[in-house]
Amino acid sequence: MSRSPNGSWRSVGTRPVRPDGIDKVTGRAVFSADFNLPDALQGAVLRSPFAHARILRMDTARALALPGVKAIITASDLPEITEDQALINGQPPDFRDMSANILARTKVLYEGHALAAVAAVDAKTAEQALALIDVEYEVLPHVIDVQQAMAPDAPVLHDSLITQGITPAPSRPSNIASRHEQVHGDVEQGFAQADIILTEEFTTQPVHQGYIEPHACMARVASDGQTDIWCSSQGQFMVRAYCARLLDMPLSRIRVTPLEIGGGFGGKTTVYLEPLAVLLARRSGRPVKIQMSRADVFRATGPASGSYISMKIGALNDGTLVAAQGILCYQAGAFPGSPVRLGCMTAFAPYDIANVKMIGYDVVVNRPKSAAYRAPGAPMASFAAESLIDMLAQRLGMDPLELRIRNAARDGTRTAYGPRFKEIGYLQTLQAAQAHPHYSAPLGQHQGRGVASGFWFNMGGQSSAALTLNEDGTVMVTTANPDIGGSRASMALMAAEVLEIDVDRVRPEIADTSSIAYSDLTGGSRVTFAVGMAVTQAATELVASLQQRAATLWDIPVDQIDWREGCAVASIDGKQEILSLSSLAAQAGKTGGPIAAHVSINAQGAGPGFGTHICDVEVDPDTGRVTVLRYTAIQDVGTAVHPSYVEGQLQGGAVQGIGWALNEAYQYDDNGAQLNPGFLDYRVPVASDLPMIDTVLVEVPNPRHPFGVRGVGEVPIIPPLGAVANAVSRATGTRHVDLPMSPPVVLRAIQRAARRRR
Amino acid sequence: MKQHICTHINGEATEFLCDAADTLLQVLRDNLRLTGTKEGCGTGDCGACSVMLNDRLVCSCLVLAVEAQHSQIETVEGLANGDSLHPLQQAFLDHAALQCGICTPGLLVAAKALLDHNPSPSESEVRFWIAGNLCRCTGYDKIVRAILAAADNMRTTHDGAQS
Amino acid sequence: MQYQAPTDLADVAALLASADGKGRVMAGGTDLLARFAAGMPKPDVLVDIKHIAELMDIEQASDGSFTVGAAVCGAAISEHAALCSAWPGVTEAMDLIGSVQIQGRASLGGNLCNASPAADAVPALIAAGAICRILGSQGERQVSVADIICSPGKTCLDSDEFVVSLYLPPRPPRSADAYLRLIPRSEMDIAVAGAAVNLTLDSADVVVAATIALGAVSPVPLLVPRAADVILGSKLEADVMTRFKSVVSASCRPINDKRGTIDYRNHVAGVLAARAALIAGKRAAREGL
């Protein structure tokens, strides 16, 4: 594998049509709800109408008696998980909570919380059966808002929840699951040094991942207990592990076959339906299919945490940041586990600040349990930090990119959360932003331009890849990570690069859990980096075996054999000899049998990612409506293996962030029931809301990856919240600290500012 | 009592039995196994279920299956001509206009309806036309470009064929 | 649920009458089927009115009036050039409803009879002075659109009655209408507030007739004659429009709900009405040239 003389790769960096493309434009691709078995039953889930209630009694007898009903399950059918069994190796997720989330045991903790599941001959019968399940509730006071949930007299969700991270431990339960503290330097001293100190409070609302494909699955259990699950998720091995744990089954008893996934964004990194389908299939002896409605998706899955954040920065008159401090309160939903720690770690990571102190609270409320959403925890914290940086720039009369450049983390900067950065490209994104024509384009009346940056760690992790050489010299690349955004294409490109063959001779496939070794799920921006590393190593091993086979055929030492242009090459008796991949494949039987390589690794060295976004908006001063006029997303992407899909990540992430900033929010009535569990009133951006999203791919290769790959999928959702807010603040001449910046919110801020000016 | 419906789907005479309350989407997917048409919401908000019904673009989740009696329905499965893709399908592939691909069938059907009605739409016309098709992955940029490119391509081929 | 698709007008009323209050008319089904999906009980008899010629037709009379079939879909309305040029406000209001997909089905009759306070076409129809032709087993009657909706979700129609068509009267020269609404996104939202203005200018551009109707700012779409009085006799000068705006805002009786607050709706209704009046004024002036 070698770069061409002009420094480019032969396959990496090109833009072939994705291998699964034809299936996806013709309607042939099988997504979760598209999978059928001839004798399958339909499942349905009973959900709580109350935000918080004790379950006094549940009787399924009438429902079971309905003709066509084949099985009903409740929490009592799930194995009990004791407190000491809740965690594996002390790591989340908490399986006790997960069990209580998929079927409520003694209390329902949010509207939409599952209580029971039914399997019946068809969907209508299953729905009818739900209505026949008798449940007696004792409705309890509920709490939706994070600050209210922290108040001393708030209704308590979990009687046994004692705040962790406080010494001495509190004596009474509360909704504060944990307190997290991160200290770097000495903030008091830092603020004492500062010429300027800015303090502000920010709020953000929970937002749903908004994947267009609702959750769905099929399960089939043989009479010996051997279980098959077909579903779309971000990790078939995750589904297998979670089901095994929740149902107390050995992993070898379960096979999970991944179907095409219609979006996840972190929201499909857990299970909701799969264990229920397995139990129902086991009990009924028939396959069971369960699908969520869109309303179920909104009421019972996701979202990303909402937050209340109080933040403070101190700077010298020349713009040098000397101290930063924050208190972050994140809604975890009904069970502990918001990503507040990640918020604390990422907020100021783009900057070299000597003194940083962050305190995070993880708070439970009567809403669905929060789930990962692209760079979990980072966007809200970054919104607060990047707003303050913009305020500082305004105060100093300094260009906001200049201010960031002055303080930018560089190679060798020690982060507030511990490690030192190596080989990062943050500065380059700022310089690219400065140089971009967007940044110097003129603005009209009621228009404003905002910039903001964002940082994400990116992950590596356990990954497997199998390469097999077919008899005709084509190559299969089998991995275990669902392809959400074109990763099959990237795997094929990396394999083709190493093998030095055309990418159309490589066919990538995604295997079920019985056909390949374990892989961590698709998340943390890890697939192209970590699984790509496994593919690259496997391809390298394949080349080594091919050289070995050529050595056997030519009967010369293997170290005399080169691999070039997909061929073994050697100089024998002064004559150049060549054995092509196809001929080596055809003669495999003679040289030792089939040729394959399987690599399983725990990939380390994911390079951190930084992005800087520029956003222009126009604000209608009479209605508060914001229109995004122009948007540019700039990011250090390491090496763009398939640039189109890298750009796609930047564009999609930016637009999700724009939705978060402008219009997406849950609405609840006084009883804690969601008012907008659908796409008409939960307002994700539509095509006509947006301009083209320009991208600039800055490529600072990650030295710890064979092709220099960094994760790219998560960074792009971080800067938009700050970039849009900074643009709106500059367009209106008043600071916006509450998201979403929906028209009424913006108008109120404009009117308040006008009164202040008078 | 089930109703017997005779209709045309992608040009082929098709019959099915359904309940009066079944939606066209349910029948396409569950009875006829034409699962290319997707359900993202079931309430008209996402466009994943877009089909053509008697030459009008509609959400099949908001059409009753019984309404298909003696009508013409076109779904994503009918877009390609044998093994040759429709220019829009090719443009979606060439422009990487799909990430997860769940919105793609609905968008292709909607985009075809647009180009049938307006062969040279502006960017803004494309954006407003597909506003009823949600895509959460792409930010729409590459989708809009693919549709504009397909329009261009179809015009050139068409003009070429005429001259 | 039974499905019927009569081809004759008379059969509709008969079917509704025999369903004894448990029948329901379906035009495009974009409200009805979405509500079924959300779990609303289904009627015993569903009468699909799209197979009846009178309900699917747009007709222009020699006096310039239009009769629009109650079940004609939005797309067909937008394609009717004469209707769009005579009633730009009514047709743009209809065109704002939902997506292209929704436009392939949604009708004026459905928008009206769904009786939502936020329906987009209704304020425009009211401002236009549109009249419904209603048919029932007892016979036929004509009712002004302004009198159809009694309360959110309820019309004055009897259970065996339905709307056959909407009549848009002939109009004097230099007349035009306009409709504007506020939604947070650019498409696919239900109005937070909407305002329709229909007016006539004299040759000196003075407003000689005006009707203002508002949506989403009261339990039923609202006619605001007080606001019309403000612009009558004016040339829509800036100071007049300021007064107009505040009269409109003061006439609203909105509620706080998931789509907007009282204060916001009051304010925005004024802004929209003023903008719509200026657009209608420009259109009317252009028309007379």
Ligand SMILES: Cc1cc2nc3c(=O)[nH]c(=O)nc-3n(C[C@H](O)[C@H](O)[C@H](O)COP(=O)(O)OP(=O)(O)OC[C@H]3O[C@@H](n4cnc5c(N)ncnc54)[C@H](O)[C@@H]3O)c2cc1C
């Ligand atoms: C995604 C989406 C977006 C939408 N956006 C908007 C929007 O922006 N603005 C807006 O105003 N609305 C919107 N709607 C609501 C709906 O599309 C409109 O109200 C539409 O005009 C209804 O027309 P229809 O023909 O589909 O009505 P139907 O659903 O067929 O009927 C609606 C109601 O009216 C009754 N009815 C229908 N026709 C008659 C008749 N001739 N006589 C007596 N009763 C009748 C029906 O029995 C039913 O109760 C939206 C709906 C959806 C699903």
Ligand code: FES
């Ligand atoms: S499924 Fe029909 S519009 Fe969403």
Ligand code: FES
């Ligand atoms: S590509 Fe995933 S929703 Fe559009």
